Amino acid sequence: MKTIQRIVCRLTLLCCLPPCVGCSSPTNEPAAAPPSPSTSGASGSEQPQVKENANGATQMPTPNAAAARSTAGNTPPALATIDTAKLPKPSADQIARWQSRPGQPLQLLASRDGTQTGFISFLEVLPDGKHYLVGGTGLSLSSVASDKVEHTFLEARTAEDERLTAFAVAPGGEWCAAGNKGGILKVFSITDRKEIASVKTGQHSISHLAISTDGKEIATVAYTKDIEIWAAPELKAIRKFSVDTREVKQLTYIGPQLLIAAGESMSSWNTADGSRVTTYPAGRYENVSGVSFGGKELLFANDKGLQRWDLGTNALAGAYPGNYARNEETRFSPNGGQFASLNGEAIRIWDAESGQLQQVIDVAGHAATDISWMPGQSLLLVASDNGRVRLWGTEEAAKSLGMTPLPKPAESAMPGPAEPASVDQLLRTLDVRLLPKLPHATKADASFNSLNYSATAGVDETKLFYRYLFGQQQWKETTEAATPDMLRFVKNGNMALLSVYPSGAAETYVSLTFLGNYDIRQTPRLKDLMQKETYSGDSTVLYTVKADLLQIETELLPLLHGAGWTTVARLNSRQSEESDARQMEFVKNGAVLSVFVRPEKDQPGIYNVQYSASLNLHALPIPPDSGLVEWDNYLEPQLVANTSMSLKQAAEFYDTAMAKQGWTQQTTGRRIDEEHGVCYLPYTSGQRDVTIGLRKLSDGSTRVRAGKFSRESWQPVEDDERPSAGSKTEEKKPESASEGIEAVDVPTPQIAGAIKYDQNRPSVTYPFQGEVPLKLVTEEFRKAMTDRGWEANDFGTPIEKSASLLFKKGEQVVYFNGRIDPLGAGSVTVEGKGLLWNKKPVPTTRMSFVTWLRDNRHPASLKRLEEYKTIMQKLPAAGS
Structure with missing residues (x-):
């Protein structure tokens, strides 16, 4: 692809679809958005009309681009507020169709650290509304009102074959069944608090089990299609039969002798004779997501959303149109008004009537393994694999239980346009995932800062819908000459951009991006090298410089670091690079700055420099002198950094900085050992956990580690940092x-x-x-x-x-x-x-600074920038 075409492509996408930092594409190219039609007024792109003259040089002569370039001195242009009184108003019928039912948000009421429970895979609240069971490496009973374990049925074990792999509680709550990896099935009386039956199933492992709705039988399976049925609770073998899927992924009873087996296909079976009853149109490898309140509907996810199957009529009854993962599980609240769903990234609370998403509880650090509502209360219990159980509830639930919600971090004022807000500040301003969507919307591609979907509505109606929606939340609509076709909403210095255009005969495509408070036009340029500023918009800046690639890179890195941006290198991965171009990333608070440097066509020595801004959910504070760090923000915070701070200074820095960004310091697991040069600083924020590990290095500096992949760093490991023998990350000794x-x-x-x-x-x-x-x-x-x-x-x-x-x-x-x-x-x-x-490879051509650091196992920092420059100057540049 031609260089200028690639730049135009980026400009087209970046306004509404910021680059996906850490995406799997080898070159990190953004995914293509649906093409904008040529209909007048339908374009949602921010970019100017880029052309080439007769000599192939780039031209951007349009009035919109000129308006964007008028921002001299990096000063953002003044935005004109639109007089909403002159805009069309929605009708009463439209408002009625668009209205959503807000739910009372759940607050974190308590966090119970399971030092006695071990790792948790299963959690089930009991019908008495006071107790819950957790199982994993052990099995124990606890009370909602206390942080003490009331009874331990199975002590936490370390033996792999004793780990629980399947678990269920009988309908009345009097007993429970548990299966382990060794193929042993046990039944425990919860009332009498003792084991009442045990059997070796003959299966090498029990992968799933289920208890019938009348509590008279238990079904088990072991990674095959062969089901075993046991009389309950005495565990007498009744029968075996095979189902029509090669490996059963889930078992669910929907009647006394009616069992669903889900795997490559999903069907219900009569356990009395092993005959198939119904085959569900769930698609391949779908799970039963849950059963609705009252047991009337079966839920399973597919590419059209969460499907609702009427168990009375044995037919599809509709769908919740939200964005569900196919393996997502749901649990309905006690009154049936809401349901909670759990996937690998978040716990989400939905309105059961409309399917509108009401709350998102992001998960990071330790996986949330199970959720369960407390009967009679708007109280949701969440188990994490590290043994922690959190209690989330409404204010009314907290009062009825005599509990007080855990204190939230103090809210700090939103910074100005030159300082990106923190993740906590951004989420308090706008979470795009929670915005209602137009009726009859397709499955949405949504994150906390962007939303893309199609709906059967006209362009004018779509704009009216979002003007009404943002107006209800006190956002003001503004306009700017550079992007006249986009709807722009501002609130407390933050900006959201909306692009709307027809995507079919009766469909409209919606692309909404939350840009946060940072104005990318405040980003420093290479002024001494700059030829001209080509474009300057809300989320993209493009200018040309006259220099070679090495000079551009070695001047940009310290320039942006001086403005508070930290260069980031992909942790546990290596990004491919072009010999005549550079792609660099920087992070500051909750913002990511992507910088693309590419040669101008047919103009030797001229390069296009593009800045593009986006937001990220998993940022962590970085010491100010750490000019370059290893970093990953895909699913959770990951960081490896170096700082000249002492161990004590670094610990003080993180305690202060983490609190400012909405994290709460934890006492359990906290350790500061200056004598041995180590610190472990655990923090939580809602359902997110992270431990900042600090290690004093031999040169007096401090290494910072956070996240499970931090051991995958390229950086040299000192003797006291090395993993213990036999661990998965143990460094390999060099072969002879x-x-x-x-x-x-x-x-x-x-x-x-x-x-x-x-x-x-x-x-x-x-x-x-x-x-x-x-x-x-x-x-x-x-x-x-x-x-x-x-x-x-x-x-x-x-x-x-x-x-x-x-x-x-x-x-x-x-x-x-x-x-x-x-x-x-x-x-x-x-x-x-x-x-x-054992021999150090000698570079034969120029490479990026990050690649040079990685190949030579140098610590991550900007300290060796001049050394790198000296070495690279002796090597041929690309194309020479």
């Missing part, structure tokens, strides 16, 4: 040179291009001219390796444009993979555990 081959000694042909060494994969990659036959390159490599004593084996079936070889030497293995791509370019990748890294 006689058993493998050094990466720098991998044979390469004379025609090979610039060699790329990746110690993290690990691999060696090099291109070659596509007109050279792949067979010639393959045979040359085979001979060079066999001459070194390696045994060659063909791996796979060689074809004209693809070849693979496997080489063995003792216990070591090396793989050769060569290919010719559709454009005729050839490349070879050599990888395997037989590659050794």
Whole structure:
């Protein structure tokens, strides 16, 4: 794709679909939005009309672009407030259709740390409305009113085959059943608090179990399609039968002898004779999401939403049109007015009548494994895999239980447009996930800061709907000359942009983006190198500079760090890079700044620099002197950083900074040991957990670690940081040179291009001219390796444009993979555990600063920037 086309593409997307930081695309290209039609007034793009003149140079001569460029001195333009009195008003009928029922939000009432319970996989509230059971590595009974365990049925065990893998409570709450990984099924009397039956099922593990609605039988299965039925509670074997799915993922009773088995398909079965009753149109690999209040409807998710199956008529009864994961589970509140759903990222509270999302409780740090409502109360219990149980309830539930909601962090004032707000501040301002959608909407692509969907409504009606919606929440509509076709809403310095256009004969596409408070036009430019500012809008800035790529990169990094932005490198992954371009990311509070540097077409020495802003949900405070960190914000906070602060200073920094960003300090698990140079600082925020680990390094600096992937860092590990022997992240000892081959000694042909060494994969990659036959390159490599004593084996079936070889030497293995791509370019990748890294690879061409740090195992920081620059200046630039 041409350079200018790629830039225009980015500009088109970034307004409504900010770049997905950490996406799986090798080049992190944003996903394409639905194309905007040419209908006048229907375009939702922020970009100017970019053209090329007769010489192929970029032109942006449109009035809108000129209006955007009028922001001299990085000062945001004044926004004109729209006189809403002159706008159309919704009718009473429209308001009635758009009205949603707000629910009273659940507040965190208590957090119980299960030091006695071990890891938790299951939680079930008992019908008495006072107690609950948790199971996992053990099985115990607790009271809602106390943080003490009342009774332990099974002590927490560490043996893998004793871990509970299935659990259920009988309808009356008098007894419960539990199955473990060793295939043992047990029944416990909750009333008498003792074991009353136990049987070795003969299955190698019990993956799922269910208790019938009359409590007279138990069904079990073990990762197969073979169901066993047991008389309850005495556990007498009744019968076995097989269902029509290869592996049962879930068992659910919907009647005394009516059992649903869900897997690749989903059907109900008569347990009296093992016959199939109903096959449900759930699609492949769907789970029973839940049963509605009163047991009238069965719920299961598919690509059209949460389907509602009427158990009385045995037919589809409708759907909740929300955005559900296919493996999401639901639990209805005691009065049936709401239901809670649980997936890997969040707990969500929905209105049961309309399916409108009312609350989102984000989950991070420790997985939420189960949820259960307390009978008679708007009280939701949430279990986490680390043994913690949190109680969420309304104000009325708290009063009736004599409980007081846990104190929330003090709200801080929203910063100005040059300082991005924190995640906590952004969520208090707007959570896009909670905005009502137009009736008859398609399944939405939604995050806390963006929303994209289609609905059967006209463009004018859609605009009217969102004007009404934002007006109800005290947002003001404004306009700016640069983007006249977009609806812009502002509140307390924050901005939301709405793009609306027809997407079909009777459909309208909606793209809504919450930009937060930060104005990207405040971001420093490379003024000494700048030729002209091409475009400056709400979420995108584009300007050209005259310099080489190395100068641009080495000046941008400290420039933005001086403005408070920290460069981030992907933790536990490596981003591919283009030799003549750079993609950099920076984080500051709740904002992510993506910087793209690309050469201008047919203008040597001229580069386009693009700034694009987006928001992120999983930011953590970063010490101000940590100019570059390893970071990941995909599902939870992940961080590896270095700071010159002492251990004590770093601990004080995090206690203060975390509190300002809405985190609460925890005493359980907190440890500050200056003598041994370690600190563990646990914090929580709602259903999110994170522990900041601090380690004093030999040079007096402090390393900061947060998140489960922090051990996957490229940075050098000191002796007292190394994992214990046998752990999954234990560093491998280097093999002797006689058993493998050094990466720098991998044979390469004379025609090979610039060699790329990746110690993290690990691999060696090099291109070659596509007109050279792949067979010639393959045979040359085979001979060079066999001459070194390696045994060659063909791996796979060689074809004209693809070849693979496997080489063995003792216990070591090396793989050769060569290919010719559709454009005729050839490349070879050599990888395997037989590659050794005792010799330091010498770079043969210029690379990014982050790649250079990673390849050389240098600590993450900007301290070596000048050293990097000196080394790179001696190497050829791309295309030279």
